[in-house]
Amino acid sequence: MAWAHSARFLVTASQLDQLPAPGLPEIAFVGRSNAGKSSAINALARHRRLAFSSRMPGRTQHINLFELGPKVAPDALFADLPGYGYAAVERGAKLRWQRVMAEYLRQRRSLAGIVLLVDARLGFTELDDRLLTLVTPRLAPGTERVRLLVLLTKADKLNRRERQAVLARCEAALGAVAAQAGEGCDIGVCLFSALSREGVVDAATALHGWRAGAGAEAAVAAAEGVGA
Numbered sequence: 001m002a003w004a005h006s007a008r009f010l011v012t013a014s015q016l017d018q019l020p021a022p023g024l025p026e027i028a029f030v031g032r033s034n035a036g037k038s039s040a041i042n043a044l045a046r047h048r049r050l051a052f053s054s055r056m057p058g059r060t061q062h063i064n065l066f067e068l069g070p071k072v073a074p075d076a077l078f079a080d081l082p083g084y085g086y087a088a089v090e091r092g093a094k095l096r097w098q099r100v101m102a103e104y105l106r107q108r109r110s111l112a113g114i115v116l117l118v119d120a121r122l123g124f125t126e127l128d129d130r131l132l133t134l135v136t137p138r139l140a141p142g143t144e145r146v147r148l149l150v151l152l153t154k155a156d157k158l159n160r161r162e163r164q165a166v167l168a169r170c171e172a173a174l175g176a177v178a179a180q181a182g183e184g185c186d187i188g189v190c191l192f193s194a195l196s197r198e199g200v201v202d203a204a205t206a207l208h209g210w211r212a213g214a215g216a217e218a219a220v221a222a223a224e225g226v227g228a
C-alpha cells in the first residue's frame, strides 16, 4: 500500500500543547504496551524502525506524529500514542500519561480515526475496555465522527480455533460499543500480524479511506459508477 509507505517522522510531543494546531486528519494508534503497536506501524509503513519497536515496553512516553501522503500535499497524520498498562512505569508518570492520552482522545479536534492494537492471545483486557468506554462518545455518527479499527495482533501465534474464538468475542464486544455509539458509526476488527503480514493490506486500505479527501473521492467514484 504505497500511501502508508509514505509515512515519515514529523514531530514528537510530551504534552498536548506541543502538538501542531489541528489540521490534517489524525489516525491515533493506541494499545497496551507490548500489544505490537510499533511493529504494526512499521509493517504498515514498511519501515523497519519508523516507530521504535522497543524491547523495553512503556519507555516511549511521547506522542510521535508521522506525516503521510505527497510531501507537497500531505493528507493525514499517524499519531503513535504511548502504550498503557506497563507495570514498571512509575505511578506518577503513568497517571500523567493517562490524563494526557484521555484528553487527546476525548478532545483532539483533528482526530479522524483510532487504531486499537490488541494482542490476539489476550483479546480485550480491562484497560482496553476502559479505553473503549472513553472513546465511544466520539464514535457517534455525524460530521465529527471518529472511526475505530481494532487490530488483533500477533495472529500468527494462533491456531484456527483460537482465531475464530477471539474474533467472535471481540465482535460481540464491539457490537455493544456500536450500539452505544449509534447507527452509522464506523467500527471494524481484523486479525493482524506484522510477522506474516496478514491483515496489513486490509488495514492500510481502511486507513487510506480515512485521509483528507477520501470521502469526496469515493463519492465521485460512486457517481461515475466505478464502485462505491
Ligand SMILES: Nc1nc2c(ncn2[C@@H]2O[C@H](COP(=O)(O)OP(=O)(O)O)[C@@H](O)[C@H]2O)c(=O)[nH]1
Pocket (backbone or CB within 6 Å): 031, 032, 033, 034, 035, 036, 037, 038, 039, 040, 052, 053, 054, 055, 057, 058, 083, 153, 154, 155, 156, 157, 192, 193, 194, 195, 196
Ligand atoms: N509473533 C509475533 N510477534 C510480534 C508481532 N508483532 C509484535 N510482536 C512482538 O511483540 C513484542 C512487542 O512488540 P512491539 O511492536 O514493540 O509492541 P508495542 O509495545 O505495542 O509497541 C516484540 O517482541 C515483537 O517482536 C507479530 O505480528 N507476531
Ligand SMILES: [Mg+2]
Pocket (backbone or CB within 6 Å): 034, 037, 038, 039, 052, 053, 054, 060, 083
Ligand atoms: Mg512500542
